[in-house]
Amino acid sequence: MSRSAAAVAAGLVLAGVLAALPGPGRRLAEIPGDDHNPVYDVPLPAARIREVGSELPDETTYLLRTPGATPLVAGNLKAAGQLFFAPALPVQDERKARWEVVYRRGALTLQRR
Amino acid sequence: MGLVAGVVALNAVFVAVGYAVLLAVLPRGAAASYAGVALLTGAATTGVGVFIAAILGLHVGVRSFVVVAVLLAGVGLVATRVLGRTQEPPPSARLETAGAVALSAVVCVLALALVGGFRSSPWLDDSWGIWLPKGLALSAHGLDARLFAPNGTYVSFGVPDYPLWWSTVGALGVRFAGDVDARVLDAELAILLVAFAGAVVRLQWGRVRPWVLLWTLALVVASPELLRQAQSGGADVPLGIFFACCALGAALWLGCGDRVALVVCAACGAGAIATKTEGAPEVALLFVVAFAAGAAVVPRRLPALAAAAVLAFASGVPWWLWRAAHDIPSRVPLRDALDPSYLAGRTGRLGDSAASLAGHLVDPTEWLLLVPLLLIACVAGWVLTRRALWLVPAAAVVVGLAFLAWAYWAAREDLDYLLGTSAYRTVTPLALLAGVLLAPIVELLLRLHEPVPVDDS
DSSP: OOHHHHHHHHHHHHHHHHHHSSSHHHHHTTSSOOOSSOOOSSOOOHHHHHHHHHHSOSSOEEEEEOTTOOHHHHHHHHHHHHHHSTTSEEBSSGGGOSEEEEEETTEEEEEEO | OOHHHHHHHHHHHHHHHHHHHHGGGOOTTOGGGGHHHHHHHHHHHHHHHHHHHHHTTOOSSHHHHHHHHHHHHHHHHHHHHHHOOOOOOOOOOOOOHHHHHHHHHHHHHHHHHHHHHHHOOOSOHHIIIIIHHHHHHHHHHSSOHHHHSOOSSBOOOSSTTSOOHHHHHHHHHHHHHTSOOTHHHHHHHHHHHHHHHHHHHHHHBTTBOHHHHHHHHHHHHTOHHHHHHTTTOOSHHHHHHHHHHHHHHHHHHHHHOOHHHHHHHHHHHHHHHHHOTTHHHHHHHHHHHHHHHHHHHOGGGHHHHHHHHHHHHHTTHHHHHHHHHTTOOOSSOHHHHTOHHHHHTTTHHHHHHHHHHHHHHHOHHHHTTHHHHHHHHHHHHHHHHOOGGGGHHHHHHHHHHHHHHHHHHHOOSOHHHHIIIIIHHHTHHHHHHHHHHHHHHHHHHHHHTSOOOOOOO
């Protein structure tokens, strides 16, 4: 085995050991790992957000309403909508909206307008 | 395909395109060792190509990706047929024990970072709140002004002046993975990081003694802030990688006449320009420094470097035209940034900005000692030889820092907020620049005491 190959193998073995032990190696390897959802800044119903995204028709428009929510919650929901409700288009102008996504007291609902 | 298979497949295409683009200048007999160089070249050129295709009206997706990949590969193959393949052998060197130890350390850190990249969801909300949604919109609607230009009817995206290479690559990752999986971004960042390390080693292998090269690389990849940002999902790491490789490519072209490095310089310059809005001025300043240095030492190599610069900036023109056509303002308007009376009224921001940015760069808990070591090595070389050329790498970092300080000075947002939320990552390109230039400077310092031919052109 060449010196390079031995060095690479040693590095991989060391990585395996570090990943198995508690400490920075394990943290860098992100063990335990995250799921496929974004790390929201505030607790949000991640599964429901995806569900609403799958319920919305592709070629449509929606208005997001977040009555009583903090700006951070509203901002996170706006981004989550742009991520999971696409290709539906988010609108500011209510007249253009065919659907309404409402977030109230932790619950997300979808209504046809 | 799933996350792992999808991201791997996407990057396999990047590698293939990169090899095709590089084929004419690729030394024979060591193609596998250029995989990192090929991946960065392919990711930069293909991502920029698909982004331009989106500006021209195509949706970002597998179809536009295949079209662009085939076109780029075709250009590379035609260039090889016309120019022929180089007969140059690849620079080679023998790995010493000290280098082998450093290589083990680098591999260990990168292996952990790679695993972590596929297992982590980005911690930076810009990544899933701006970059990836923009990519998905490019995929669903193309570059639709209803979403990408502020208006009162539709909810448009934030920072509309930012170019969209990272969004494009993120959207391709999602398409290949088959799910809106936020981990796609961190997985791609991890792969780019590994490719970056591979490219830095390959481009300098045989020119810098391996233990110097690998220990300085170990400092780079073990930098806590790089590893932290590699799991942020943000665009600062790819910008930093492209910027640093553009600089390294320019340096190796000017110093050694390395044609692979010249292609990397052009491709990564284009990638940096298409990744974030500050990429274009940073790359422009980099070329200014490179031209100034090259004019003093190797003027015969400047025309080719100029061609690389023109290619890189030409790739940015379609986006700038689209922005102008849709009245997308810059986040830091040039009018403000060049207005002495405007700047004079807010001079307090300059010192705070410079101090904050420099503080991040020299903080050993963020970037270890990359920047201080580069500055010390440059000054040592200058003191020992009295040749101003030694100060060029330091000048590149200082000029970049001055540009960033100027941008924060001119920006309209609250300075504390702006610095607190972005200064730690806007310095990433400069830290990586220092990291990749440290090895050749240390090598040249060592050669001062062991007279050997330096110019291997």
